[in-house]
Amino acid sequence: MSDSMKKVPKVVINLCVALIALVFVFPVYWIVSMAFKTQIDAFAIPPVWLFKVTFTNFQSAFQYTDMWWHFFNSIVITAGSTFFSIVVGFFAAYAIVRFKFKQSWKKNLSFWILSLRMFPPIAVIIPLFLILKSLRLLDTQVGMIMVYLFFSLPLTIWLLMGYIRQLPVQIEEAAMIDGCSRIGILRKVVLPLAAPGIFATMIIISIFTWNELLFALVLTTRNSTMPVALVGFISGLAPNWSHMAAALTVYILPIIGVTIFVQSYFIKGLIAGALRQ
Amino acid sequence: MKKRKLIILLFIAPSLIILASLSIFPTVYALHLSFYYYPLSKPYLGKVFIGLENYLTAFGDLLFRQSLWLTVLFLTGALTLEFFLGLGLALLLNLKSVCAKKIYRVIFLLPMLLAPTAVGITSRLMLHPDFGIINYFLNLVGIKSVAWLGQPKTAILALIITDVWNWTPFMMILSLAGLQSFPEEIHEAAKIDGASAGKSFFYLTVPFLKSIFFIQLMLRGIDLYRLFDTVYVLTGGGPGHSTELVSLYIYRQGFNYLYLGYGSAMAFILLVSVVVFVLIFMRKTISDFFAD
Numbered sequence: 001m002s003d004s005m006k007k008v009p010k011v012v013i014n015l016c017v018a019l020i021a022l023v024f025v026f027p028v029y030w031i032v033s034m035a036f037k038t039q040i041d042a043f044a045i046p047p048v049w050l051f052k053v054t055f056t057n058f059q060s061a062f063q064y065t066d067m068w069w070h071f072f073n074s075i076v077i078t079a080g081s082t083f084f085s086i087v088v089g090f091f092a093a094y095a096i097v098r099f100k101f102k103q104s105w106k107k108n109l110s111f112w113i114l115s116l117r118m119f120p121p122i123a124v125i126i127p128l129f130l131i132l133k134s135l136r137l138l139d140t141q142v143g144m145i146m147v148y149l150f151f152s153l154p155l156t157i158w159l160l161m162g163y164i165r166q167l168p169v170q171i172e173e174a175a176m177i178d179g180c181s182r183i184g185i186l187r188k189v190v191l192p193l194a195a196p197g198i199f200a201t202m203i204i205i206s207i208f209t210w211n212e213l214l215f216a217l218v219l220t221t222r223n224s225t226m227p228v229a230l231v232g233f234i235s236g237l238a239p240n241w242s243h244m245a246a247a248l249t250v251y252i253l254p255i256i257g258v259t260i261f262v263q264s265y266f267i268k269g270l271i272a273g274a275l276r277q
Numbered sequence: 278m279k280k281r282k283l284i285i286l287l288f289i290a291p292s293l294i295i296l297a298s299l300s301i302f303p304t305v306y307a308l309h310l311s312f313y314y315y316p317l318s319k320p321y322l323g324k325v326f327i328g329l330e331n332y333l334t335a336f337g338d339l340l341f342r343q344s345l346w347l348t349v350l351f352l353t354g355a356l357t358l359e360f361f362l363g364l365g366l367a368l369l370l371n372l373k374s375v376c377a378k379k380i381y382r383v384i385f386l387l388p389m390l391l392a393p394t395a396v397g398i399t400s401r402l403m404l405h406p407d408f409g410i411i412n413y414f415l416n417l418v419g420i421k422s423v424a425w426l427g428q429p430k431t432a433i434l435a436l437i438i439t440d441v442w443n444w445t446p447f448m449m450i451l452s453l454a455g456l457q458s459f460p461e462e463i464h465e466a467a468k469i470d471g472a473s474a475g476k477s478f479f480y481l482t483v484p485f486l487k488s489i490f491f492i493q494l495m496l497r498g499i500d501l502y503r504l505f506d507t508v509y510v511l512t513g514g515g516p517g518h519s520t521e522l523v524s525l526y527i528y529r530q531g532f533n534y535l536y537l538g539y540g541s542a543m544a545f546i547l548l549v550s551v552v553v554f555v556l557i558f559m560r561k562t563i564s565d566f567f568a569d
Contacts, residue, residue: 024388027388027400027403031399031402046413047410088292091289092288092293113296116296119300119548120524120544121503123307123545125531126310126544127303127304146299149299153292211390211391213393227392227394230395231394234398245402248399251395252392255387255390259386259387259390263386267386270451271451271454
């Protein structure tokens with residue numbers, strides 16, 4: 001296929017791709033640049049492409065509000081649920097892949113885990129709201145970490161299953177023959193080998209938790225995560241879009257950083273997770 | 278081998294307990310709630326058992342039916358666009374003559390990783406009738422400014438475009454992975470036999486990628502069906518109820534109007550529809566996959 005494309009000059013193709021890439025990246029550029037523009041520049045028509053950079057929006061968005069608290073909440077809740085998800089999910093994934101038990105059990109279990117991936121969150125949100133309410137865990141970090149396991153655990157187990165499956169059994173068997181205990185095998189053999197997979201899973205889970213809105217919207221108010229705070233920002237009567245752009249920029253900054261630095265991990269993880277199906 | 282069984286249990290138990298308490302228990306509870314009239318806005322009423330009345334109301338609720346219809350419409354539009362755009366992009370990026378592929382990987386990956394909340398807010402800003410950049414560009418080529426989020430028809434279009442921008446990279450990555458796993462020799466053999474690029478694509482590449490296409494459509498389809506974040510932020514239901522997708526409608530009934538019983542009933546209907554769909558279409562794929 002690439003051969004017949006030789007007729008189309010290399011320049012044209014690269015230009016096409018560059019153009020499409022420009023379109024894709026433009027909205028990100030737009031909102032981030034808006035954060036650094038003065039309010040006059042931000043809303044000027046025709047738009048200002050070269051502008052004087054200012055940090056006042058960031059100041060207003062964070063210094064005189066509690067946006068930093070929501071940012072902090074996002075970090076804590078994301079880190080917490082990702083951590084527990086991986087710790088708990090790793091053992092489950094390993095057990096499902098390595099241990100032989102009844103085929104029907106395995107199939108049903110895996111089917112159930114898969115179907116959780118397809119669950120509409122709205123179906124559980126009302127009961128979860130009432131449950132958390134009675135447990136006095138509404139609007140708490142602990143409550144949110146627990147609840148986010150609903151998302152992250154099935155996906156974690158799924159992805160980790162894919163990774164562990166790829167590891168050669170022989171190494172573990174050799175270690176077992178050498179007298180290593182199960183826990184020892186896990187620690188010394190499986191964990192180091194599966195580390196890239198665990199890392200990729202960690203990234204994917206963190207991103208999805210960081211981005212989540214519905215659960216946070218319903219189950220938190222004052223101690224909410226950043227997406228909820230951002231939404232609250234624009235629901236007001238006269239939202240200050242420039243300040244909001246600044247808050248948004250800070251919110252997506254970690255994601256942009258992750259994309260740049262760990263994109264290979266993420267893509268591999270995504271492909272592995274999807275193609276396993 | 279009792280010790281073995283114990284270890285297995287120990288390994289899996291925490292996950293099972295957590296997942297069961299977060300999914301089975303709430304689902305059963307939701308079913309239970311759906312049989313009650315439970316308006317949290319009137320706490321003195323508590324829960325009133327009304328049997329299947331919530332479900333009957335739901336089936337008669339025009340807005341609920343409309344939300345289902347809108348969701349299907351939106352799903353079809355967005356999925357089609359995302360699929361074909363993703364495939365097209367993958368084909369383009371797969372060409373040998375493209376340079377700086379690593380940079381493109383980052384650029385094309387980014388929209389998918391951004392929070393739908395962020396994407397929705399950004400879209401809303403860009404689609405502003407007076408200050409939005411989109412209308413500015415349209416004006417440049419001679420098209421009049423459009424009140425994107427103020428009219429029903431353009432609002433749903435805006436929603437589709439926003440989601441397409443957000444998730445096409447997902448489709449693209451999967452398509453690209455599939456394309457790259459396709460052995461080049463087969464194409465070359467076909468070329469030697471005189472097949473054109475088009476023929477070799479349709480008769481060789483496509484059948485090979487069928488399973489990946491299926492996965493893409495399934496994954497994204499389910500996600501679109503239960504979409505909430507983007508539509509909540511972008512239109513909040515749109516002018517009137519014209520972009521009120523089903524998740525949003527259930528949310529409104531359950532948490533704005535606080536009809537917890539009614540919301541639970543509708544949510545349960547939604548859940549059942551997903552499960553039925555999965556059972557019908559995924560049965561074979563899943564049993565194939567897990568037969569190891």
